[in-house]
Amino acid sequence: MKETAVVTGASSGFGLLTALELAQQGFYVFAAMRNPEKGSELVRKAEAIGVSEQIEILQLDVTKEESIDNFKGLVQHMSRLDVLVNNAGYAGAGFVEEIPLSEYRTQFETNVFGLIAVTQACLPVMRANRKGKIINVSSISGKIGFPGLSPYVASKHALEGWSECLRLEMKPFGVEVSLVEPGSFKTNIWSTGKQITEKSLQVDSPYYSYMQKLDNELKRGESSYGDPTDVAKMIAEIARAKEPSLRYPIGKGVRTSLALKNVLSWKRWERIFLKKLT
Ligand SMILES: NC(=O)c1ccc[n+]([C@@H]2O[C@H](COP(=O)([O-])OP(=O)(O)OC[C@H]3O[C@@H](n4cnc5c(N)ncnc54)[C@H](OP(=O)(O)O)[C@@H]3O)[C@@H](O)[C@H]2O)c1
Incomplete structure (x- = not known):
């Protein structure tokens, strides 16, 4: 029987x-x-x-209980599941003061709780086979905070910590857990996949001009966003790796930013950051 993989959020971008x-x-x-x-x-x-012939489309909304139950039913009947790519996600944006708690909850339902539910459905078969790879698509936002993006950043930071726990739990059972940490790549996440809270878009918001600056900064960088195929290729490499690492940063400037954040004092880091953005 062929090696089997599940990829969530496969309708576009990295997943597709x-x-x-x-x-x-x-x-x-x-x-x-x-x-x-x-x-x-x-x-x-x-x-x-x-x-x-090698691709089967599956209905799965990671936030819907019924959908997760159907998925669980399918996985229970699989004799093998070699790779799970937890990719489905979107980016909640806006300024903290203006973001309703419900929007934080919705963000976590998809990027964190939905991902946990999908993983829980897959663990029994991987554990029983003492084999499997779980590849969680995180982000540079899982390691670095950005203003105007707190729902997304918080969800990806949560994913990073949760993945460390899962890796340590599953290693003795032969199941590997990895995180892919992309910078900015050309996918729908910057258009349909970005949900900015209503208030932060309005001209009378005290954060309006800050928001505009962030937006301009994003637009300035757009032409240098990476090719998402590189991320897909990296995920496939992890799927094939004998002993995959925990973290795989990828994208222009990502390794440099992570290294700088580690060596600079927070005060220095924040000065550089805010000088650019405010
Ligand atoms: N592109 C980047 O620069 C970048 C950087 C770092 C990390 N990432 C991460 O990469 C992952 C994929 O994003 P992408 O960049 O490829 O963006 P994308 O093209 O917008 O793809 C996101 C995918 O997630 C799906 N999705 C959203 N909510 C879902 C839900 N409740 N249940 C099931 N599927 C859901 C979307 O489905 P619909 O088509 O139905 O909306 C779509 O298939 C995300 O986790 C994102 O955080 C992206």
């Missing part, structure tokens, strides 16, 4: 490209998406490269 990459490498891929009607791009691309 990872499904293709894994299929090309011989995996049978369950491409999970909350709205299977969005699967046409994946199907078209899979047909074009001759891997459509």
Whole structure:
């Protein structure tokens, strides 16, 4: 039987490209998406490269109990599950004072609790087989805080800590856990995948001009955003690795930023940051 992988959020961006990459490498891929009607791009691309037989689209909204239960049912009947790529996610944005608590909760439902539920469904089969890789798509936002992005940053920081725990728990059972930490890449997360709280967009917000500066800074950098295929290829490499590491930072300037944050004092770091942004 073929090696099997599950990829969440496979309707676009990293998820779609990872499904293709894994299929090309011989995996049978369950491409999970909350709205299977969005699967046409994946199907078209899979047909074009001759891997459509190796990809099966699966309905999965990581925030819906019924959807998770159906997924659990499917996984229970799998004799093997080699790789889980926890990729589904979006970026909640805005300024803390203006973000309703409900928006923080919704952010965590997808990026944290949904991911935990999907993982819990997959652990029994991986543990029983004493084999499996769980690859969690985090972000540089899981290591560094950015103003105007606290729901997202908090969710990815939570994911980082949770993944460390899971890695230590599952290593004795032969299950590997890794984190991919991309910088900025050209996907839908910057358009449909970014949900800015209403108030921070209004001209009478005390944070409006700060928000505009952040936006301009983002736009200035847009042309240098990375090619998401590089992330998909890295995920496929981790899926194949014998002993994968815990963390895989990727993207322009990511390693430098992480190194600087580690060596600079917080005061120095914040001066550089705010000089650029305020
Ligand atoms: N692009 C970057 O620069 C970047 C950098 C660092 C980390 N990341 C991370 O990479 C991951 C993938 O994002 P992307 O950049 O590829 O953006 P994307 O193109 O917007 O893809 C996000 C995917 O997640 C899915 N999704 C959102 N909420 C979901 C839910 N409740 N249940 C199931 N699926 C859900 C989306 O489905 P729909 O199509 O139905 O909306 C879509 O398939 C995310 O975890 C993101 O945080 C991205």
